[in-house]
Amino acid sequence: MNKIAVFWFRRDLRLHDNAALYHALRSGYTVLPIFIFDTDILNKLPSKHDRRVDFIQQTLVRLNEELKRHGSSLLVLHGSPQAVYTELLKTHAIAAVYANHDYEPLARQRDLQIETLLTSHHAAFHTYKDQCIFEKDEVTKDDGRPYTIFTPYSRKWKQTLTDFYVKPYPVEAYTGAFQKDTSRKIPSLKEIGFEKTDLVIPPASVPEKIVKHYREQRDFPAIQGTSRLSVHLRFGTVSIRELVRAALKLNETWLNELIWRDFYMMILHHFPHVEKQAFKPAYDKIVWRNNESEFTRWCQGQTGFPIVDAGMRELQATGFMHNRVRMIVASFLIKDLLIDWRWGEAYFAEKLLDFDLSANNGGWQWAASSGCDAAPYFRIFNPLEQTKKFDPGMDYIKRWVPEYGTPAYPLPMVDHAAARLRTLRAYKDALDESKQISLF
Numbered sequence: 001m002n003k004i005a006v007f008w009f010r011r012d013l014r015l016h017d018n019a020a021l022y023h024a025l026r027s028g029y030t031v032l033p034i035f036i037f038d039t040d041i042l043n044k045l046p047s048k049h050d051r052r053v054d055f056i057q058q059t060l061v062r063l064n065e066e067l068k069r070h071g072s073s074l075l076v077l078h079g080s081p082q083a084v085y086t087e088l089l090k091t092h093a094i095a096a097v098y099a100n101h102d103y104e105p106l107a108r109q110r111d112l113q114i115e116t117l118l119t120s121h122h123a124a125f126h127t128y129k130d131q132c133i134f135e136k137d138e139v140t141k142d143d144g145r146p147y148t149i150f151t152p153y154s155r156k157w158k159q160t161l162t163d164f165y166v167k168p169y170p171v172e173a174y175t176g177a178f179q180k181d182t183s184r185k186i187p188s189l190k191e192i193g194f195e196k197t198d199l200v201i202p203p204a205s206v207p208e209k210i211v212k213h214y215r216e217q218r219d220f221p222a223i224q225g226t227s228r229l230s231v232h233l234r235f236g237t238v239s240i241r242e243l244v245r246a247a248l249k250l251n252e253t254w255l256n257e258l259i260w261r262d263f264y265m266m267i268l269h270h271f272p273h274v275e276k277q278a279f280k281p282a283y284d285k286i287v288w289r290n291n292e293s294e295f296t297r298w299c300q301g302q303t304g305f306p307i308v309d310a311g312m313r314e315l316q317a318t319g320f321m322h323n324r325v326r327m328i329v330a331s332f333l334i335k336d337l338l339i340d341w342r343w344g345e346a347y348f349a350e351k352l353l354d355f356d357l358s359a360n361n362g363g364w365q366w367a368a369s370s371g372c373d374a375a376p377y378f379r380i381f382n383p384l385e386q387t388k389k390f391d392p393g394m395d396y397i398k399r400w401v402p403e404y405g406t407p408a409y410p411l412p413m414v415d416h417a418a419a420r421l422r423t424l425r426a427y428k429d430a431l432d433e434s435k436q437i438s439l440f
Contacts, residue, residue, distance in 0.1 A: 003095040004179065005029035006088070008036070009074070012100045012130050012236035013059045015066055015175070017168040019130040024098035025174035032092065032179045033067060035060055037078045037192050040110070051199045051319045051353055053189065058201065059237055060186045072178035073185075078192050081110055085117055094123045100130035100236075103265050104357045105272055131236060132262045133157075133165050133244055136269050139262070146270040147263075148279075148372040154259045166241045166248075199319070199353075202228040204238050206246045215253040221310075221322035222395035227254070228320070230354035233261070264362035267372055274361055274371070276342075282434035283370035286426055289338040297413060298333050299347060301401070304412035305383040307391060308332045310400035317400075319353035324390055330367035331381035336419040338426055341368035369427070377427040380420050 007024040013035075015021065024031045042053070064074045077084045088094065097118055102111065115125040129135050139157050140146055147153035189196055207227055210217070217225030232238040240258065247255035271279060278284045297303055301312035311325035321329070326348075333344045345364040349355050365371025369379075391397055394404075403409045 001093040003029060003093045005031050006092075006094055006097045007031050007033045008097055008099040009033065009063070010035075010099060010102060010236075011234070013056070013063055014237050014239065015063070015171055017239040017241060018100070018171055018236075019128040019169055020098045020100040020126070022169035022171050022174065023126065023128060024096075025171065025177040027096060027098070027177075029095050029177070030179045031098075031177050032075060033072065034075045034077060034088075036081055036084050037076065037187075038081060039078065040080050042192070042194075046350060048193060049195050049197050051197045052355070053192075053194045054197045054199045055201060055231065055235065055353065057186065057189050057192075057194075058199070059235065064184070064186050067178065068182045070175040070178050071180045071182060072175075073182050075184055076186055078187065081114055082117065085114055089117075089121045089123070094118070094121070096124040096126055098126050098128075101127050101135065103131075103135070103269055105268075105275060130240075131233075132240060132265050133258075134160065134262050135265065139266070146266060148267070150260065150263055150373045153263050153266075154256060157259050157262065161244075166245050168239065168241055202231065204229070204232045206243065206250075208246075208250060211246065211250045211254050214251045218253070219324045219390050220396075221325050222391055222393070222399070226323065231320075234354045234356050260362075261356075261359060264358040267362060268358040271372075274365065275357065278368070278370035279365055279372050279374075280370050282431050283368065283427075285430035285434050286340075287430065288340040288426075290340055290343070291337065294337050294413065295333075295339055295343055297410075298329070298337065298339070298344075302410050302413075303332065304410040305332060305336075305416075306394070306397040306401050306404045306409075307383050307387045309404075310391075310397045313400040315348075315351050319351060321352070322396075324386075325396075326363060327367060328381055328383060328386050330364055332383060334368050335380045335423045336383075336414050336416060338419070338423055341365065341370065377431075378424060380423065382416060384416070 005024050005027045007021050012018050012020070045053070060074060060076060067073050097114070102108065111125070111127065118125045134157060137144070139153060139160055147156070206229070210224060210227055214225065217223055229238060229243065233240065233243070244255065244258055247258055268274060298308070299312065301309035301316065303309055307325065308329050311321050311329045314325070315321045330341070330344055333339050334341050341364045345360055348360055348364070352360070362371060366374045369375055369377035387394070387397070397404055401409065
C-alpha cells in the first residue's frame with residue numbers, strides 16, 4: 001500500500017491560499033483531503049437547527065465541486081477525531097497529516113491527542129499558521145513579553161508586516177497531487193443529525209465601496225457599512241492574507257479590525273485563563289445579580305430599550321449582529337442588569353454565525369471592563385444616547401422592533417440612571433475588596 005498524506009480541513013474551508021494544504025501538496029505524497037464533522041463539538045450544540053453547521057455543509061458541497069475539477073473529492077467523516085483517525089490508520093498507509101493551527105484550548109488539546117496517536121503509528125503531524133498574520137510570540141514588546149494594550153501592539157504589528165507575511169500560497173500549482181477519486185459525496189444535514197436552516201450566506205468577496213467608507217459608516221447599524229466577512233474569516237472561506245492586502249490598499253480603520261483578531265488570539269495564547277475568568281483577577285470579585293428572568297428578557301429582545309431589543313432580535317433571526325450594537329447589548333446586560341458577562345458570552349457563542357472564542361471573549365471582557373485594554377468600569381453606555389448617535393432615524397429599530405411606540409411594546413425593565421449607580425457601587429466594592437486582600 002502506497003503511503004499518503006492527509007490534509008485535514010478545519011477552520012480553512014478553501015483551496016486557494018491555504019498554508020497547510022500548500023505544504024501537503026508539496027510533500028511528495030498523494031494527498032487525501034478530509035473533513036470531520038466532530039461529534040465532540042456537534043453533540044454539545046443545543047439545537048439541531050444550527051446555522052453554522054448548515055454553513056459548513058453548504059461550504060463543503062462547494063469545496064467538493066472545486067476538488068472534482070482537479071480530479072479529486074472530499075472524504076467527509078462523522079465522529080470524534082480520535083475515533084476517526086484510529087479507523088483511518090487501519091485503512092490507509094498515512095505518512096503524515098497536515099492541518100492549520102487552531103488556537104482554542106480544546107482544539108489544542110485535541111491536536112495533541114491526534115499527534116500522539118499518529119506518532120504511535122509512525123505518522124507525522126504537521127501544522128501551520130493560516131488564520132492570522134501574526135501569532136503567539138511573533139509580535140511582542142522589545143523585552144519579549146506579550147502586549148496587553150491594543151494600540152502599541154497594532155503599531156508593532158504594522159512595523160513588523162512585510163510583503164512576505166501577506167504573500168498568497170500558490171496552491172493551484174500543485175493540485176495534481178490530490179488523490180484521484182471523484183466519487184465521494186458530501187453527507188446531507190439530515191445524515192449527520194441536523195436540519196436545514198434559514199441561513200443566508202453573505203458574499204465572500206471584499207466589498208470595496210463599503211470598505212473604502214468603513215470609518216465613516218461602520219457604527220450605523222441601519223446601513224450596510226460593514227463587510228459582513230466575519231463568518232468567512234471564522235470558517236476560513238476567505239484568506240486573512242487576501243483581506244489584509246485589500247485593507248492596506250483601501251482603509252486603515254478596517255485593517256485595524258483585522259489586527260484586533262490577531263491581538264485577541266495572542267491574548268488567548270498567553271493568558272488562557274481568560275476563557276473562564278476575568279483577565280484582571282480583581283473583577284472576579286464582582287457580586288453579580290444574575291437574575292434569570294431578566295436574562296431571558298434580554299435574550300428575547302424584550303427589555304423595553306429598543307436599540308438593545310433590535311440587536312437581540314437581529315441575532316435571533318439571522319445569527320448576525322452589527323458590531324456597534326454588540327457593544328450596546330453587552331453593556332446593557334453587564335452594567336444595567338448586573339449580569340455576569342460570561343452569561344452573555346455563552347449566549348453569543350450559541351447564536352453567532354461568526355462565533356470565535358478569542359474575539360467573543362475579548363469583546364465581552366472589554367464591555368465588562370475586566371479584560372485587557374478594556375473600557376474603564378465607569379464608562380457605561382446609555383442606550384438612549386447610543387440610539388440618538390447611531391440610529392437617529394430609528395430605521396434599524398423599526399426594522400427589528402416593529403411594535404415600538406405601540407402598547408404592545410414593553411416598558412423599560414430598569415431605570416438606566418439607577419442601574420448605573422448600582423453597577424458603579426458593585427464594581428467599586430469588588431475593586432476595594434481586591435485592594436484590601438492584596439495588602440495582606
